Amino acid sequence: MPFDTTNPEKFRADIRAWLAENCPTEMQDGDSTADSICWGGRNWTFQSDAQKQWLNVCAENGLTCPTWPQEYGGAGFDRDQEKIWLSELGRINARLPLQSFGIWMLGPALLHFGSHEQKLHYLPPITRGEIRWCQGYSEPGAGSDLASVQSKGEDQGDHWVVNGQKVWTSYADKADWIFALIRTDKDAPKHKGISFLLFDxxxxxxxxxxxxxxxxxxxxxxxFFDDVKVPKDQIVGTENRGWDVAKYLLTHEREMISGGGSGRGAGRSLAKVLADAGxxxxxxxxxxxxxxxxIEEMSVALTIERYKDQAAGGKGVGDASAMLKYAGTELNKRKHELFMSAGGSEALQWDGATxxxxxxxxxxxxxxIEGxxxxxxxxxxxxxxxxLPG
Amino acid sequence: MPFDTTNPEKFRADIRAWLAENCPTEMQDGDSTADSICWGGRNWTFQSDAQKQWLNVCAENGLTCPTWPQEYGGAGFDRDQEKIWLSELGRINARLPLQSFGIWMLGPALLHFGSHEQKLHYLPPITRGEIRWCQGYSEPGAGSDLASVQSKGEDQGDHWVVNGQKVWTSYADKADWIFALIRTDKDAPKHKGISFLLFDxxxxxxxxxxxxxxxxxxxxxxxFFDDVKVPKDQIVGTENRGWDVAKYLLTHEREMISGGGSGRGAGRSLAKVLADAGxxxxxxxxxxxxxxxxIEEMSVALTIERYKDQAAGGKGVGDASAMLKYAGTELNKRKHELFMSAGGSEALQWDGATxxxxxxxxxxxxxxIEGxxxxxxxxxxxxxxxxLPG
Amino acid sequence: MTNLTLNEDETMLVDSARGFLDEASPVEKFRELRDAGKAYNPELWKQMADLGWTGVLVPEDQGGIDMGHAAANLLAQEMGKTLVSSPFISTAVMAATALRQVADNPRAAEALGKIASGDLTYALALDEGVKHAPNNTQMQAERVGNGFSLSGEKTFVVDGGSADRLLVLARTGDDDGALTLFDIPADRDGITRTAQNMIDARDSAQISFEGVEATGEDVVGTVDQAMSVLSPALRAGQAALAAEMTGLSSGAFGMTVSYLQERKQFGVLIGQFQALQHRAAHLWSDIEVATSTIANAGRMMDEDPENATLAVSLAKAKACQTAKLAVMEGVQMHGGIGMTDAFDMGFFMKRARVAQEWLGDYGYHAEQIAKIKGY
Amino acid sequence: MTNLTLNEDETMLVDSARGFLDEASPVEKFRELRDAGKAYNPELWKQMADLGWTGVLVPEDQGGIDMGHAAANLLAQEMGKTLVSSPFISTAVMAATALRQVADNPRAAEALGKIASGDLTYALALDEGVKHAPNNTQMQAERVGNGFSLSGEKTFVVDGGSADRLLVLARTGDDDGALTLFDIPADRDGITRTAQNMIDARDSAQISFEGVEATGEDVVGTVDQAMSVLSPALRAGQAALAAEMTGLSSGAFGMTVSYLQERKQFGVLIGQFQALQHRAAHLWSDIEVATSTIANAGRMMDEDPENATLAVSLAKAKACQTAKLAVMEGVQMHGGIGMTDAFDMGFFMKRARVAQEWLGDYGYHAEQIAKIKGY
Structure with a gap:
């Protein structure tokens, strides 16, 4: 790793120097809109050479997933180092090199529940942007009741045969692999018969x-799953205990949707948008x-930071992460109402100046609604x- | 009656002339604060000769309760005439001559449920401000569950002996008579064993x-009621059906507390208070x-008007009056927060300039909370x- | 005395409008128009003319039914409930109100007749920036000989792509108020109309004027005095739009309450969840309150038009807030399905957003109110 | 790197503060003070001095523990939870911060020592109108010989009735910023203190100055340069007050949640009503979010004081909103009992209201934020 981790000042200086050398100018536009995100995957078409170059140079140095262990393709940064990395990216308005459900969701699940072999197998391709994942949780009619999984996996010895239907699968048409909740024991209580399966x-x-x-x-x-064969080793965690993995991941998803990590307008500065609207x-x-x-945006952002600090300090955040999800998403709606208002009639056109x-x-x-x-x-x-009771 | 009711223009002119002659200048300050209200009653001390004169001249002409029938001390105005009366009062910023729970609450209940004798007996003293009433509904610990009445009346042939306790009795220490919910059948279901009693x-x-x-x-x-004797003819409506009367009255109370009729800051103009605060x-x-x-205040006021128009048109308002109570009281809280904010440090003093x-x-x-x-x-x-279900 | 409830004529009007629209223009008809890329259905417009609606504000002398603004608002409100898409507000409310201010002018009288018969549609070309601000009009109408030459750009001209004629606001002098309103055919030389791809899939256009010629005949009312004819038209349009938005709010709310009564989650009807019950009750209250301001605006415009500005701005300001809440709650309470294009709720949300901006948003009308009340 | 969670020292400080205050100053102690008409309890103040709290911002050279602003905020937050009434913010936070800007001045150093030992209390006489606006100071300090003569009226001087000394802001020149801060004994000739009958039953005074003499020695820092010493003090006070308000919000919320868990209505615990559950959850979220802004303000003041204004105004603005919501929900969810003087919730509501105004309300700090962000 080309960064001196002996002290924060040295580390920051190294990061800064590295970025100056390696981050293409075109990737320093800071405008992380939905269109500019690099998602990666088998069928990914880079929007520019710069985007490709930026992904590759980051991936080579573990910087697409900086807090993951180096053996799995990360940079092994601790929380303070991650903060420095992000603040230096922010200083030059650099885009994130790669965003994906693999990074946000599957990675943390595998790091927590997966075997060493699974980690070695699945994580590095995520960090290099080679495999794009999607999430198969929701089913038709289930809505918020995620545990009411109907998609079922029939045990055939060395594999399951999966049948059923998922809905709200983000970018399923563009993804390479899916991690999905599948009912593998139909007689067990609702939360106890679900497994967390991976398949192509x-x-x-x-x-x-x-x-x-x-x-x-x-x-x-x-x-739709119609007699899909899923080998037995493509399970994360224990058979029929997939709900534990799902719950763990929901916490991550909440933090992400709260605005802490996604590209969903989180980077859009209020003042800038208003100024752009004249x-x-x-x-x-x-x-x-x-x-x-x-005021609310700054306050919620500080709260996300505080919770991350708390998590990094070994104190779990747990159910309180629901607050980040709630506050962050409600704020995001409010903010976009304001943007629309500032944009006036220009913002009422699909292809207007905004x-x-x-x-x-x-x-x-x-x-x-989601997550x-x-x-x-x-x-x-x-x-x-x-x-509170009840 | 000194007002020509043949057409609205004539009627308005008469009202205007009558007011010019009869409404004391001091009563035209329009500032209907809690302190300036004339409540009446046996022990009432008029704040000024003008207040007394204004009450008396209005009472003589049925104008303390303008929509009540003339035989019970009212002026017999219909809805349109009442609107003209109120708008002419508003034009000269005149105070209401009398406000009381007798007018707002007991009167409507008696007019609907009382016998002719009861109306003749109880209503005229209300219109003249001679008897001040209070309302005995709430009991300790019951909170919003008004029907959980524990105060009980024991049947002694020609009278009940009442024992129990009420709470949140407005101005009970200043009132002459009370209308109270008393359980007269302890074996009946919660809502079926309550009577609506009146006593000194x-x-x-x-x-x-x-x-x-x-x-x-x-x-x-x-x-507190400790072996209070209440003659049997001092009941409104049917024995054990007092909840019907109470429900009817709650509707009136809702409309009143919504700001349509009480002196609770309803008359305080937003702009005036803000200007006064400099x-x-x-x-x-x-x-x-x-x-x-x-915007909200004007909108709610119009809604109260609309509902009154609807009621006057013979279409009941019914449970929808809950909306007036809700919208009006939430608005009043919001408005007073604003007043406090505009008043700054001066409004933080019990006896400051505000x-x-x-x-x-x-x-x-x-x-x-109340009502x-x-x-x-x-x-x-x-x-x-x-x-909606459940 | 002013009465804020419906009178008998109005009740009949509402009942028949609802019956007609449920049949002729439920929300799926709007979906068909959207999918076909059409602004409105000329056949429906003709039917509305036959019912007298296009002439609701046209004097009887010109073939209208002249029922007044309260009635026009009620029609707009009913149309809002099922998202009827038509030039009703532009033509039958705003253009008709502007033209009837000068109804003794034969050309205006003729136009009013054609509006009533459904043979003529109008759009109002007013705004030039992203926010409603008619007083900030910069577009020039230069005097050339006995006439004028109009040059400039108008934007967010609702119904501007399909309208037969345009009422155009232009500057004829340097004084702040020196504006003039022109009534010209939409295809006159020098006019270029560019469709705006609106989120609510309705007709709106950017219109550029390059040396468009206008005669003294084309002036509505008096030169430099646009506001004397335009102000009543704006008020009428703002009130009708507020009514449409309140209808839209009711429509979205009705769908939402039905969903609460039928959708199960965690084994129970979601309408049993008290948190949703209270939010639904709050929203219902808010729609009731907004409805009162619409009724008041209608009465004021009919009975005391000179002093109706406060009532109209109140109605539009309140309607903006209520509609925003109604569609947000509508989507949220429907969950994922509310986000899909196959479901109708998104149409309500998008229509509400455009209606919030058109003819002045909440902030614009809030400031109007503050000005009138002397803040 | 800045870390927004508590470090070990801070955790210990909070734990010991809570333990001490629960014993020495629960809300009933405030009730006793209120009923006795007393501003604060000098014995408690002495105990707080013994614990080092009065010297939390005093340099160790002057006998303080100098733990910094984050620690001062934490103490204020804990005090807020049980409505401790003391001159902590005026004296130990604001006066101490102002004086330590000139700690090389022997008089300031001596005063700091006495603040740390609990032997000296201060109040800040800043505002003259109903709203916080130190830059609008009109009170004159005229030059007379080598000294000054102060004349004018100050209002809303918190702790001004009981304080030993006053920091007085006065105008020494015509330029906007030509203000000077004076440190004078509260009983100097020409000073009249009139108690203000505050809704929160705390000490506040109107103070009139009639030809009050001040020497050059009395000037804190430099003539015409008040803001260089006052600004850090204001920031420190605003942040500590925001922390107190957030503590107050937690205190009120704690009472409310307990009530929801024990109060029955219609046969069930009211905490089972989902509408109340969701509102409680929202309020808890809001308090958590406010808490983050307090932590941030403390860190910024300790680590980058020159750039801390945004963080401080953010904390105070957010705290104002949160406290308002917390006490309103607290009273509403308690029902009638919350309205009685015999119950404590009203104290929280009244304290919150005064704290909202002191040192700048939501609107003041919102505008500060807008200014910094270039709106």
Missing amino acids: MQSEGVSTRPIKLISGASPFCET HDLSEASLRSEAIACD GSLPADWLRTKANS GTSEVMLSIISKRVLG | MQSEGVSTRPIKLISGASPFCET HDLSEASLRSEAIACD GSLPADWLRTKANS GTSEVMLSIISKRVLG
Whole structure:
């Protein structure tokens, strides 16, 4: 690793020097919109040579997943080093080299529940952007009740035969592999008969159908399993204990959707968007809402930092992460309402001067639904954190 | 009656002329604060000769209760005439001549459920401000569950012997008579064994103890009944069907507390208070909240008018009145928060230049509790108006 | 005395409008238009003319039914419930109101007649920036000989792509208020209309004027006095739009309450969850309150039009807030399905957003109110 | 790297503070003070001095423990939870911070020592109008010979009735920023202190100055340069007050959650009502978020004081909103009992209201933030 980790100042200087040498200027536009994200995967088409170069040089140095162990393709950074890395990226407005469900979701699950062999097998391709993953949790009609999994895996000795249907599978039509909750014991209680399986989306019997959203985009799919063969070693954790893995991951998902890590408009500065819209903020209600939103945004961002510090200090965050998911997604909706208001009639056009703003605005409405609704988050807080009855 | 009711223009002209002649200038200050209200009653001390004169001249002409029938001390106005009367009062900023629970609560109950004899006996003294009534509903620990009445009346042939305790009795220490919910059949289901009784607060066995509130004032009392004799003819409606009367009255109370009729800051103009506080409203958050509050206030006031029009048109308002109570009291709290903010440090003093503002502010916090909490109102709407299950 | 409830005529109007629209223009009809890329259905417009709706504000002398603004609002409200897409507000409300201010002018009278018969549609070309600000009009109408030459750009001209004629606001002098309103055919030389790809899939256009000629005949009312004809039209349009938004709120709310009554989660109907019950009750209350401001705006415009600005801005400001809440709660309470294009709730959300901006958003009307009340 | 969680020293400080205050100053102690008409308990103040708290921001050279602003905030937060009434923020936070800017001055050093030992209390006489606006100071300090003569009125001087000394902000020139801070005994000739009857029953005074003499020695720092010593003090006070308010919010919330867990209505625990559960969960979230801004303000003041204004204004703005919500929900969820003087919740509501105004309300700090961010 080309970074001196003996002290923070030295480390920061090394990072800065490395970035100066390796981060292409085109990747320093800081505008992490939905369109500019590098997702990777077998079929990925780089938007530019710079994007490809930036991914590769980061991957070579473990910097796509800087906190993962070096043996699995990470850089082995601790929390303080990660902060320095991110703050230096922020200083030059650099894009993240790679974003993916593999990084956000499957990786943490494997690091916690996977065997050493599984980690060696699955993690490095994620860090290099070679395999793009999708998540198969939700099923038709289940809504917030994720544990009501109907997709079933029939035990055939060395493999399961999986049949069923998933819905709200993000980018299933673009993903290479899926991690999915499958019922492998239909007689057990709801939470006890589910396994966490991994399989290739090119397996025979897997098909997808994009769902068109109100924004016009189709980031989600319906995903169908028709006699899909899944070898027994493609399970994370113990058979029929997949709910433990799912619960663990939901916590990660909450933190992510709260705005801490996703590209969903998190990088969009309030002031910048308002200025771009040519708004002078002299009108009281808009001005007052802009400041209020800014206050909330800074406060929630600090809370995400504080919780990360707490987690890094070995104190688990647990159910309290529901708060980050709740506060972050509600804020994101509020902020995009403000953006739309500042954008005026220009923001009412799909292809107006405010670019993807209207589609982004509509997209935020799903933030408080996906990964557990705001209502589910509030119930988790009230029951598990506050200990309220019933 | 000195008013020509043949057409609205003539009627308005008569009202205007009558007011010019009869409404004392001192009563045209329009500032209907808690302190300036004329409550009447045996022990009432008029704050001024003008207050006394204004009450008397109105009472003589049925104008303390303008919509009540003339034979019971009212003026027999219909809805349109009442609107003209109120708008002419508003034009000259005149105070209401008399306010009381007799007018708001008992009167409507008697007009609906009472016998002709009862109306003749009880209503005229109310219109003349001679008898001041209080309301005995709530009991210790019952909270929003008004039907859980424990105070009991034992049947002794021609009278009941009443024992028990009420709480939150408004101005019980100043009232002459009480209308109270008393359980007269302890074996019947909760709502079926309650009677609506009237009795003199000077009866043997009645005692009161004021409750000091966070505002420092004591508008409410605990009220104790110790073997109080209540003659059988002092019941409104049917024995054990007092809950019907109570429910009917709760509707009236809701409308009243919503701000339509009480003196609780309803008359305080937003703009006037802000101007009095010397505030120029240039700061965005205060300005924006002031306008938002004003918008809500005008909108709620129009809704009260609309519902009154609907009621006058013979279409009952029913459970939807819960909305007026909810919207009106939440607005009143919001408005007083704004007043406090505009008043700055002056409003933080009990006896500062903003007068009773801080006490009024604290008083509003009870608005969304008394007469059915906001939560109870929302539940009524969701179940009885929207038909949501469970 | 002013009464804020419906009178008998109005009740009949609402009942028949609802019956007609449920049949002729449920939300799926809007979906068909959207999928076909069409702004509105001319056949429906013709039917609305036959019912007298296009002439709701046209004097009887010109063939209208002249029922007044309260009635126009009620029609807009009913249309909002099922997201009817038509030039009703532009043509039958705003253009009709502007033109009837000068109804003694034969050309205006003729246009009013054609509006009533459904043979003529209008759009209003007012705004030039991203926010509604008619007083900030920069577009020039230079005097050339006895006439004018119009040059400039208008944006967010609702119904501007399909309208037969345009009411165009242009500057005829340097004084702040020196604006003039022109009534010109939309295909006159020098006019270029570019469709705007609106999120609500309705007709809106950017319109550029390059040396467009106009005669004195084309002036609506008096030169430099646009506001005397335009202000009543704006008020009428703002109130009708507020009514449409309140109808839209009711429509979205109705779908939501139905869903609460039928959707199960965790083994129970979600309508049993008290947190959702209370939010639904709050939203219902808010829609009731907004409805009152619409009724009031209608009455004021009919009975005391000179003093109706406060009532109209109140209605639009309140409607903006209520509609925003109604569609947000609508999507959230429906969960994932509410986010899909196959479900109708998104249409309500997108229509609400555009309606919030058109003719002045919440902040614009809040400031109007503050100005009137002397803040 | 900045870490927003508590370090070991801070955790110990919080634990011991909580233990001490639960014993020495639960809310009932505040009730006793209120009923006795007393501003604070000098014995408790002495105990706080013995614990080092009064010297939390005093350099060790002057006998303080100099733990920094994050620690001062934590103490204020714990005090807020049980509504401790003391001159902590005026004296140990604000006066100490102002004086340590000039700690090489022997008089300032001596004063700092007495603050640390608990032998000297201060109040800051800043505001003259109903809103916090130190830059609008009109009070004159006229030059007379080698000294000054102070004349004017100060209001909302928190702890001003009981303080031994006053830090007084006065105008020494016509330029906007030409203000000077004076450190004078509260009983100097020409000073009249009038108690203000505050809703939160704490000490606040209106103070009039009539030709009060001050020498050059009395100037804290440099003439015409008040802000170089006052700004850090204001920031420190604002942050500590925000921390107190967040503690207060937690205190009120704790009472409320307990009540939800024990109070029955309609035959069930009210904590089972989902609508209340969700509101409680929302409030808890909001308090958590506010807590993060306090932690951040403390770290920024300790690590990068020159750039701490944004962090401090953020903390105070957020604390104002959160405290308002916490006490309103606290009263509402308690129902009638929450409205009685015999119950403690009203104390939280009244303290929160005063704290909202002191040293700048939400609107003041929101505008500070907007200014820094270039809106």
